[in-house]
Amino acid sequence: MNKILVVDDDRELRTTLAEVLEQEGLPAVSAQSADDALNQLQQESFDLILLDLVMPGTDGMSAIPLIRKLAPRSRIIVMTAYASVQNAVQALQQGADDYIVKPFKIDAFMLTVRLNLQKTRFCEETEAADLDKIFNGLANGLRRQTLQLLSRQGQMRFMDLVRALEIEDHTKVNFHLKVLRESGFIDQTPNKLYELTTNGQRAATCLSYICKSLEA
Amino acid sequence: MNKILVVDDDRELRTTLAEVLEQEGLPAVSAQSADDALNQLQQESFDLILLDLVMPGTDGMSAIPLIRKLAPRSRIIVMTAYASVQNAVQALQQGADDYIVKPFKIDAFMLTVRLNLQKTRFCEETEAADLDKIFNGLANGLRRQTLQLLSRQGQMRFMDLVRALEIEDHTKVNFHLKVLRESGFIDQTPNKLYELTTNGQRAATCLSYICKSLEA
């Protein structure tokens, strides 16, 4: 788990970084060029790839899409001299996930590494378990209306909701409320009022955002 | 456009930062405490909020969810002393979007600011065609992975896609590709390469937007 690939033409830097990572219990492999890195990637996979932008041979920037092709799931952190905002933006647009400004302190470096590993873990968990429920929750028109209503009104009683939605059969609404509850978008106060959970608020925000851009 | 709120109890730092931002053509307002910031947010909205974690009164960490409530679409960057990885991770989990390690150089600071503004702009580009179609397209894990893959890779051949998805039965992938095609998310080049349509790119953006807001 948590394998890391360090790509830098500066021998001293890349070995230092690899050592630091190993000391922190993170298995690290180093590569001296983009091509070297691409070879490594064909043989094994890494969770994190630290990539220098300025290198002889294939440079880091052009390597990003190639790396992405071989390792679509890895996180790519580019290491950039802080002169160039432009460069860093471009790298992210090419498919990098994060950047770290050179020269950096080891602490800052480890912070970036840890946070990005954290994100890979989170992505994996979310991807498997929750996202299905979440998108399933939003995939239905009635449920979307419900979220928007609750977002506007705060709390609502069941039958008020049914009437606001203009649905004749209240059990149909009930069904969808159950789905929303199981998706973690809504819950009920002790006195039976329905309200959005934190996740539900996020979903509603996202929805209103999308709707707004539709109107424009 | 691009309004920024600087929240720090250190008077000198926050005025310095605000001045630097103004010099770069970015309108900045400063707040001396979390409560002060929350008041500001009730009156006007900001694209970016720079938030110190350590402050007297309501501390930055507990302020994050409150800020999120008032400004769900702003980007929050926490400023953290680089001692504590734990803190930064926690801040991101609370709903922050990025972090910058104190002390920082002005160049590194501006880089972070610029990149995050870039990201807000990217989010705003999203325009949806049809909500049902989009959410239905996104309601399936395989289709989400496909969109993300194509978003990263640009164009892919069928079997490469199948292998990247690690699905044994290619006809299953075919089914979902058909759904995506019928939803108008992908199409095929004359030489059979699959690629995202404009709508597909929007959907992929929407997807990453939702994922990001869920990460918080």
Added chain:
DNA sequence: ATCCCTTGTGAAGTTTTCTTCACAGGCTGA
């Protein structure tokens, strides 16, 4: 030519999601 990989199609079957209906306990106001 032959073999194998690519890129499909279509139908049948399975699973999930959605709708409808029958029913029921609790509370409220007359």
Added chain:
DNA sequence: TCAGCCTGTGAAGAAAACTTCACAAGGGAT
């Protein structure tokens, strides 16, 4: 107390979504 509304549950059927299987045309390499 009784009628009537509120807030549900559960089962059954319909519809949609998804998976699996059988098969096949075309292209490329040996």
